[in-house]
Amino acid sequence: MLxxxxxxxxxxxxxxxxxxxxVYVKYFIGGILYSxxxxxxxxxxxxxxxxxxxxxxxxKNSGRSRGFAFVTFAVENELSK
Numbered sequence: 001m002l003x004x005x006x007x008x009x010x011x012x013x014x015x016x017x018x019x020x021x022x023v024y025v026k027y028f029i030g031g032i033l034y035s036x037x038x039x040x041x042x043x044x045x046x047x048x049x050x051x052x053x054x055x056x057x058x059x060k061n062s063g064r065s066r067g068f069a070f071v072t073f074a075v076e077n078e079l080s081k
Contacts, residue, residue: 023076025073025075026072029071036056036069051072054071055069
């Protein structure tokens with residue numbers, strides 16, 4: 001095929017990628033109470049969107065909350081429209 005034009009239909013495909021891969025948005029949530037749990041944030045934010053993940057950041061030595069978290073949402077892929 002050196003120097004020849006190849007039509008896309010002639011290119012072998014091994015496996016398949018999703019046509020519309022999911023799109024995720026991660027938000028920083030600051031100033032939360034030290035007693036706030038992941039479940040509390042998930043319950044609150046599921047009212048506004050499809051929550052995929054919640055991570056309260058904790059001190060690696062004490063395990064105590066550091067007062068902030070990240071919430072990841074799945075959003076509709078605009079390319080699929």
